[in-house]
Amino acid sequence: MVITIELTNRQELILKIVQEEGPITGEQIAEKLNLTRATLRPDLSILTMAGYLEARPRVGYYYSGKKGNQLLKEMLNKMTVKDYKAVPVVIKEDTSVYDAIVTMFLEDVGTLYVVKERGTLAGIVSRKDLLKAAIGKQSLQDLPISVIMTRMPNIITCQIDDLLIEAANKLIQYQIDSIPVVKPLDNGEGLEVIGRITKTTIAKAFVELGKEKEV
Amino acid sequence: MVITIELTNRQELILKIVQEEGPITGEQIAEKLNLTRATLRPDLSILTMAGYLEARPRVGYYYSGKKGNQLLKEMLNKMTVKDYKAVPVVIKEDTSVYDAIVTMFLEDVGTLYVVKERGTLAGIVSRKDLLKAAIGKQSLQDLPISVIMTRMPNIITCQIDDLLIEAANKLIQYQIDSIPVVKPLDNGEGLEVIGRITKTTIAKAFVELGKEKEV
Known part of the structure; x- marks a missing residue:
């Protein structure tokens, strides 16, 4: 389970000290802040658990360089194409353009996939x-799709185990x-x-991120 | 600054104990885990700082019911229409359908806005x-848009201070x-x-969430 914490001013200060002066021992940090080592212990353990600080025996604390959006990355890395994909709407190669347009309206989709035998x-x-x-x-009835x-x-595709964010990236990158x-x-x-996977799929996933749920 | 922490097994256990038996004192939790109160202190302070536990003097710890996706909510609540909107492509009311189609291709957009005087x-x-x-x-040249x-x-609109997630929700809800x-x-x-704001806007924002950046 991953949780989020708003750092206290003192914890931010500690982070800053270690960023600027690390490696630095707990005693040295305490001295700078006019506090005891014991008082700082919970702060240091929080910053270490969060991965911001690393502690090396006989050396002290140093800054790990970790960024703050790990939780979000973790969530995005759980969202795969498999869980979000919609049903494809397919037509045959000899379908006329006119019938393709009708199919598009009937199925209310923005894109049709053209398939051969065996899909x-x-x-x-x-x-x-x-x-x-x-x-x-040209006559739309006579023009095959x-x-x-x-x-x-020349078609950009994805597979079920791809991350949704990878598919979203392809939609943007290739302007499709x-x-x-x-x-x-x-x-x-x-x-x-x-x-x-369509831009609608992605917009739905985005909206879902904002809904209340347990991480 | 908001940070994320992966809870240890012991912290998850403490959370579970308080959920089931709270309010409960630190001493009682320590006893259940065969540990000293001092050993538990950093764990309890992390869970309290994260907002999962609340401590009431002379009563003990109880579970706050907080969910884990506060950080994400905080990020989404910073994303407003103002920062993501694209330039609108507009035509006049007397534009022919044919010219509208040409404009749509030239500007490469999926939707045109029709405006009166003063935009x-x-x-x-x-x-x-x-x-x-x-x-x-009908003749597309003779048919006004x-x-x-x-x-x-009958048009769904939004304003610059709206949250992007609200606009995304409208796109989905009204199927536009x-x-x-x-x-x-x-x-x-x-x-x-x-x-x-289009589904492309939302897909771009979604992709951006996955990019490395400081929260």
Whole structure:
């Protein structure tokens, strides 16, 4: 169990002294503060337990350089794609652009995944791709989605054991709205689509962080 | 300064004893653990400082019921719309749907805000709205955006001092992609559009949480 503590002024002062003058013994710190070594014992043990100070026998205390957001990192490192992924909405390669648009409205998603037999990923198509096609000259009923989709291997994917924060980072880095969660097939014949991570997924996870819960 | 500490097994045990049997004195806890009161002193002071235990003179320690994610709450409560908002992309009410689509591609945004004179919010239009119009029968050049936009007062807005987590919550709750950041005009004549918060904004903030920084 990880807990959080607001440091007292005295503890912050001790931290500062050790940062500037460490390694320094407990007795020397006590002397600087005009306090007894016994009075400082709880403060030093808190700072040591928190990982800010390290104690070396016959040398004294020195500053570990640890930063303060370990708890948050710990929480973020527990959030994996597996626990947050949504159900993917898939269409076949020969689906018309018109039918793809209809599917997008019916399923109310921002991105469709295009799959081959056995659910392996062939392409991906966003609202933006469909909008671009819709203002073009071609008949949407006659245009197969495979003509306008982004194809493998140009698709950013993730896997269920990836951290959610890694997936979020890909969404930002590649300026995309959605990442298919895939599972490589045993025979090496492609990537099976098993989920999706979208900016909505990330926004939900962010909101969830603010809800009351035990760490 | 707020720090985090991983509790030792003994501290977790003390917490459990106080939860189950508090109020209980330090001597009684020490007795249960076959330890001296002095040995327990740092443990009790850590648990008290962290706010898990409260000590009442002549009564003993009792459990405060505090949850463990105070640090995270503190961080989230520092993130306001002001520090994260992006620049809004606006069009006029008489813009054609076709020109709106072109603007959306040129500016590479998912939502356009429709404004009246003085930049006051009149409507909002998403990629989804434009896609719906694009597969309709009407000429996109002749159709003004005001016909298809969502109008005030049916627009979810936020203000610069709102918490980012509140804005994120609105995005999820109302299933929208973008929230205009507005400032009420002094004369009560509407809301001036001064920014936008989107799911991209939230995903960026989420990614940022994972970056190393001092709390």
